[in-house]
Amino acid sequence: MILWGWRTTVRHLATVAYLCGQTGQQAGYAVLKRVTKFTLFFIPLFPLSVKHTLECSLCGETRKISREDADQIIAGQAQAAQTHHQQHPQYR
Numbered sequence: 001m002i003l004w005g006w007r008t009t010v011r012h013l014a015t016v017a018y019l020c021g022q023t024g025q026q027a028g029y030a031v032l033k034r035v036t037k038f039t040l041f042f043i044p045l046f047p048l049s050v051k052h053t054l055e056c057s058l059c060g061e062t063r064k065i066s067r068e069d070a071d072q073i074i075a076g077q078a079q080a081a082q083t084h085h086q087q088h089p090q091y092r
């Protein structure tokens, strides 16, 4: 008997500030990466599909984005965080 199936793992890559399309309010979007892997005897072998999505914290709207979009959003957020950090020097 061969036991096979698939397993989806969701990785939370980042949370970004975004304007919600449904409510028009500033919301937090979770950048998620969903990887569905083919499993044999419960061992993940190879990815069947990789999806990047934005999930709104206000209305729960899920938007599909490309990998490039996800990279850009995360990179932009990292830059903003750095700028913010520079405005607040650390006290020793």
Ligand SMILES: [Zn+2]
Residues within 6 Å of the ligand: 020, 021, 022, 023, 027, 056, 057, 058, 059, 060, 061
């Ligand atoms: Zn929303």
